[in-house]
Amino acid sequence: MRCRHYLTVQCMDSPSDSARMMLYRPAFHQLLHRFTEFYTIPNLNSRGRPAKLRYHHRILGLVLSFYVESMxxxxxxTLFGAPTSTFSRTLRRAEEALSKALNGYAPVRISWPSPAHQVELAKLIESREPFLTHTFDFRFFPLMKVQQPSNADLQNAMCNGWLHAVFVTGKICFAADGCIIWSKHNYPGS
Structure with missing residues (x-):
């Protein structure tokens, strides 16, 4: 019979060292190279004002900040120094380009590990936490605030009374090495 042991905060790395909290410089440059193929910045012409967002790294940073930051x-x-209309237009185009860039791109695929790889991942966890045997992953359940629906029944189904807001819950399963091995989003409510 197996005993259940749970990961606690003391067991985990600090969030700043986790792959789920940051994109390291080489990974950002690799993604930027791919993103550049799908996003074209309009050429400067003699008429009108120059574009506020003229570099691919700023545009990719904008869309990643929009997805990750809770601001x-x-x-x-203000942070990117772009007027509202430019920001909205650039964000829409950048989201489309990022979607195309990630489609079929092997380094960002989500895949379940093979049984042999699961054993390797379990050994990683067991080396740090000896009581956790046969464990190769952990789960993360972020709550993402969304706009309240106008339909009262739908709003009631999605409302989290404890947090007094409407949320969509994401479920992400990480392997011990930080790779995402499973993900499902748009769980209404909490």
Whole structure:
């Protein structure tokens, strides 16, 4: 019979060292190279003002900040120095380009590990936490705040009364090495 042991905060690495919290410089440059193929920045011409966002790394940073940071859009406008209309237009185009760039791109695929790889991952966890045997992953359940639906029944189904807001829950399963091995989003409620 197996005993259950749970990961606690003391067992885990600090979030700043985790692959789920940051994109390391080589990974960013690799993604930037791929993103550049799908996003074209309009050429400067003699008429009109120059573009506010003229570099691919700023545009990729904008869309990644929009996805990761929990700040208002007005803060992002200020941070990237772009007017609201430019920000919205650039963000829409950047999201489309990022979607195309990630489609079929092997380094960002989500894949379940083979049984042999599961054993290797379990050994990684067991070397750090000896009581956790046969464990090769951990799960992360972020709550993402969304706009409240106008339909009262739908809003009631999605409302988290404890947090007094409407959320969509994501479920992400990470392997011990930090790779995402399973993910499902848009769970209404909490």
């Amino acid at each position: 208002e859009q007005s803060t992002l406008w």
